[in-house]
Structures are given as C-alpha cells and as structure tokens.
Amino acid sequence: MQLNHESTLAPTANPLDMMEELVxxxxxxxxxxxxxxxxxxxxxxxxxxxxxxVWQEDLGALYFSCLFDTKVPVAKRAGVAELLAHINxxxxxxxxxxxxxxxxxMFRHTILLRGxxxxxxxxxxxxxxxxxxxxxxxxxxxxxxxxxxxxxHEAVEAALLDTVGTA
Numbered sequence: 001m002q003l004n005h006e007s008t009l010a011p012t013a014n015p016l017d018m019m020e021e022l023v024x025x026x027x028x029x030x031x032x033x034x035x036x037x038x039x040x041x042x043x044x045x046x047x048x049x050x051x052x053x054v055w056q057e058d059l060g061a062l063y064f065s066c067l068f069d070t071k072v073p074v075a076k077r078a079g080v081a082e083l084l085a086h087i088n089x090x091x092x093x094x095x096x097x098x099x100x101x102x103x104x105x106m107f108r109h110t111i112l113l114r115g116x117x118x119x120x121x122x123x124x125x126x127x128x129x130x131x132x133x134x135x136x137x138x139x140x141x142x143x144x145x146x147x148x149x150x151x152x153h154e155a156v157e158a159a160l161l162d163t164v165g166t167a
Contacts, residue, residue, distance in 0.1 A: 015062050015119040016055050022124055044132065046139040060114030066131045067099060067106040068139065076146055083145050083152040087138050093130050096138065105142055107131045
C-alpha cells in the first residue's frame with residue numbers, strides 16, 4: 001500500500017555533516033570518502049571498533065553499524081547466532097548481527113528522519129553512546145563463547161555478572 005502525502009518541509013539535512021563535527025570533537029580517526037558514507041575508528045575498553053554510517057537521502061534514513069575487531073571462526077557461527085538471539089532479547093534499541101563479509105559481530109541501528117527538520121547532535125550522541133555501551137557490555141559474552149568454551153546462554157550471563165565488593 002502506498003500512502004499519499006505532499007510534504008511542505010525542506011529535505012532533511014545530511015546528518016553526516018554533524019557526525020563529522022562530533023567525531024572531530026572526540027579526536028577519533030575517520031574517513032569520509034563520499035557525502036553519504038563515513039567510517040569512524042576508535043579504541044574501546046576491550047577492542048578496536050569500526051563504525052560505519054550511511055546516509056540515504058531518498059529514504060531519509062541514517063544507517064549505522066559498529067563492528068568489533070573480533071573474527072568468528074566458521075565452526076563457531078551457529079553458537080554465535082544463538083548468542084546473538086540471547087543478547088538481542090535484552091536490547092531496547094538496535095540489535096547485534098554477524099557481518100557476513102567479515103565474520104565479525106556488529107551492532108546495527110537505523111534512524112528514520114523523513115519528515116523531520118533533521119537529526120540533532122543529541123540524537124547522534126545518544127546513538128553512539130548506546131552502541132558503545134552495548135558493544136562494551138556484550139564483548140565479553142563473545143569472548144566467553146569463542147575462546148572460553150561457554151554455551152551461548154552461559155556466555156551472556158557471565159558477561160552480565162556485576163562484580164560486588166573489592167579484592
């Protein structure tokens with residue numbers, strides 16, 4: 001079904017212009033090869049992350065992914081698929097997936113901006129903070145599964161254990 005509506009709003013501005021300012025302010029490495037694509041790299045607590053942003057003006061959509069630098073061996077992909085399901089049940093925003101090209105876990109989310117005046121810096125900050133938080137929170141689960149021999153549900157539970165007290 002196609003809905004009919006004539007918008008009187010100007011097209012949404014390219015959010016990558018604002019994202020570039022945010023990335024510069026944090027002194028992260030980035031490459032903006034086109035007006036519609038940008039790659040950002042930064043070091044987290046556990047590993048290097050590569051963020052990929054794609055602006056699709058015709059859809060008014062900003063696609064975002066944050067890729068871990070961890071490669072999943074082919075023999076472990078079924079376990080990782082189950083792990084992803086357990087993790088995604090706990091997320092309110094975005095989801096984790098396995099990049100088929102690189103065999104690496106990634107966090108993904110798309111913001112729809114059609115009909116708005118554009119993205120705000122607060123929205124971009126929230127998007128990046130949520131992604132970084134979730135990647136850092138669940139990175140240990142992937143390690144527990146891949147190298148620690150844990151089952152998917154055990155890996156998630158172990159990653160979410162909060163340490164209490166001091167040693």
